[in-house]
Amino acid sequence: MRPALSPAAPPEHAAGYRNMQQLIQLRWIAVAGQITTIATVTVGFGVQLPLAAMLKVLACLIAFNIFSHLRWQEERIVTNRQVFLALLVDVFSLTAQLYLSGGMRNPFVFLYLLQVILSAVLLTPWSTWTIVGIVGLCMAVLALFAEPLALPLDHEGGLASLYIRGILISVAVNAVLLAIFITRIGRNLRTGDAQLAALRQRAAEEEHIVRMGLLASGAAHELGTPLATLAVILGDWRRMPEFGKNPELLAEIGEMQAQLKRCKSIVSGILMSAGEARGESSAKTSIKVFLDQLVAEWRDNRSIVGFVYDNQIARDVPVVSDSTLKQMIWNVLDNALEASPQWLSLVVTRSGDALTLEVTDRGPGFAPGMLDKFGTPYQSTKGRPGGGLGLFLVVNVARTLGGTVSARNRDQGGASVRVNLPLAAIAIDAGGGHVG
Numbered sequence: 001m002r003p004a005l006s007p008a009a010p011p012e013h014a015a016g017y018r019n020m021q022q023l024i025q026l027r028w029i030a031v032a033g034q035i036t037t038i039a040t041v042t043v044g045f046g047v048q049l050p051l052a053a054m055l056k057v058l059a060c061l062i063a064f065n066i067f068s069h070l071r072w073q074e075e076r077i078v079t080n081r082q083v084f085l086a087l088l089v090d091v092f093s094l095t096a097q098l099y100l101s102g103g104m105r106n107p108f109v110f111l112y113l114l115q116v117i118l119s120a121v122l123l124t125p126w127s128t129w130t131i132v133g134i135v136g137l138c139m140a141v142l143a144l145f146a147e148p149l150a151l152p153l154d155h156e157g158g159l160a161s162l163y164i165r166g167i168l169i170s171v172a173v174n175a176v177l178l179a180i181f182i183t184r185i186g187r188n189l190r191t192g193d194a195q196l197a198a199l200r201q202r203a204a205e206e207e208h209i210v211r212m213g214l215l216a217s218g219a220a221h222e223l224g225t226p227l228a229t230l231a232v233i234l235g236d237w238r239r240m241p242e243f244g245k246n247p248e249l250l251a252e253i254g255e256m257q258a259q260l261k262r263c264k265s266i267v268s269g270i271l272m273s274a275g276e277a278r279g280e281s282s283a284k285t286s287i288k289v290f291l292d293q294l295v296a297e298w299r300d301n302r303s304i305v306g307f308v309y310d311n312q313i314a315r316d317v318p319v320v321s322d323s324t325l326k327q328m329i330w331n332v333l334d335n336a337l338e339a340s341p342q343w344l345s346l347v348v349t350r351s352g353d354a355l356t357l358e359v360t361d362r363g364p365g366f367a368p369g370m371l372d373k374f375g376t377p378y379q380s381t382k383g384r385p386g387g388g389l390g391l392f393l394v395v396n397v398a399r400t401l402g403g404t405v406s407a408r409n410r411d412q413g414g415a416s417v418r419v420n421l422p423l424a425a426i427a428i429d430a431g432g433g434h435v436g
Contacts, residue, residue, distance in 0.1 A: 024068050053100050080123055112139065116131060359417045365413065366408075401426070
């Protein structure tokens, strides 16, 4: 099996690597074709060829291709210059074989077109024109210095002419190889373009997240003063005789103070997250305890009729309590709660080194268009400004941790969101360090 490309390789270099693999395959086909042609012409048609010299050229081409195959097993980044040099080797080896076998009178001189077309597809303009110039120079050398074969040019014989049959075979080989390899190379280039577009989209999303983070941090600072003012006012109201005589008002003031305390806690959490890197000042815990505490805290601060939590992790592992992961899971639960206030469930499983969290609800489900654009910002059916950012942040946090998020509509109604995460992102290694 061919080794996977390094994920760090830029898309254009990854496409260059795949195209280099196509050239190596094409070179093996050329080797097989040359062996077949030399044997057929020598044995079948009795044409005298300088076999020793031609086999030396063939041996050099085989050695170069073996070297290329071994080199590109170790290295994954292929530049335009390296593809250019590989095509030059092909041009010079073809020229050497044609020089030894009739020069411009050899019907397989049309194989130069294959090299020119491949260079036009694979190389930058200056490299392509350089190949064109070198091919023209090689053809001039063949026309001036190559010894012609003792091959009758009996064109009037039609298909009975050996030369005409050679031209037909040459053109057919050109057409078949171009159809096969240009299609493959075009697919490689399109794949590279798609990867580059995905990287640009990811960069734009990450920039969007940074802007939101700065906005949230600024808003948290601005909210600190009015929240403190409200806390003072509510404290004064609680001590006023007019309110002290009314138990209902006192109860409402108490509820307002509790909600205000929660708001201040949220603001403090935003400011702490803005000032600390992920994993810093985090307590050591285990994955089961971390999830149990996370769910208990979420449930204590939400009003829900039916909530099913099933933690199926059999073998616990030490982790750090990651605030970013905690907020991500809360976002998934909050979105499900808004769609299905009466019932939802969270099932946690572990398979090897992967953690899976599946949140299921009995709401109306996702619209088909939303499933196609799942995780993109401002895609929401809630009809309010800023909707859809929760799942957008969930997808990006999971991606940062090396995981994935998927969503589907259930056949029996409702929706399901599945988060897959590698435990290595938050696990603690044997030495007590964070491996994420």
